[in-house]
Amino acid sequence: MCASSPLQCEGDLQAMVAGGDSSSSQAGCWHSDCASLTGRACLVTGATGFVGRNVVDALLRRSARPIYCLCRPGRPLPPGWGDAVRRIEGDMESVETLEAAITESQCEVIFNLAGLYAWWAPDNGSFRRANVDSVRNLLAAITNVQSDPAPRSRPKLIHVSTVLAYGRTSGGLTPETAFTEASPAGPCSSAYAASKAEGDRLALAAFQAREVSGCILYLACCLGADHKLVDPRRDVMRIAS
């Protein structure tokens, strides 16, 4: 489990990407070799978001290869990244555009940072679309690209989730009831957390079935200059005020 801020978790990125095939949901502790990120072709989803921007920054410091970012139509890349970062238009709601992005980028690693991170939404279906259906679509795209007439090597999926997906402990939090990484998930406290847990189960099932290679990274609350925290229209600021 990585509870680091993305500003501090380059070691975790490195360890995850270095990992071999694994059915583990643990990040950063199961790798069989320590290959460098340098030279790995990467595709990042959610690169316009808070965590995604920091992950792209970290990749830029490490990789000599262009970094490909899947962006929705009308969403430009943040300024300042230069030619090393390439924009590919697509949408997590479209398997076809995801397949095209994987093919165009020839990626070896996919960082899945796209999602809906919010404490509340007027429509719980938006959590499902962003955090469950999108994972299903990405897994399908990876599998489809693998099985096309000219199969290419499988991109490894680094799927990013939240510690909230572990849910609540039963009987209150004590040293005895505290979760370990082997604990089954408890009941989730929000529609957001429940949707992330469901997306994680899809990814984990694909890893365990060896359909897709990868792992899940469980982030805790990330600190930093997050646009969501200074936007008065967003729920986090409304709760704080």
Ligand SMILES: NC(=O)c1ccc[n+]([C@@H]2O[C@H](COP(=O)([O-])OP(=O)(O)OC[C@H]3O[C@@H](n4cnc5c(N)ncnc54)[C@H](OP(=O)(O)O)[C@@H]3O)[C@@H](O)[C@H]2O)c1
């Ligand atoms: N921030 C935290 O403290 C924290 C903690 C734990 C886990 N996480 C997890 O980390 C991930 C990223 O969180 P964040 O805070 O960076 O969220 P964010 O700032 O809201 O960014 C979300 C990203 O997802 C993209 N996205 C959403 N729907 C998409 C779609 N249909 N197709 C393509 N892209 C789509 C957004 O693109 P647009 O620009 O087009 O909207 C944006 O780039 C989430 O999975 C979240 O659960 C975050």
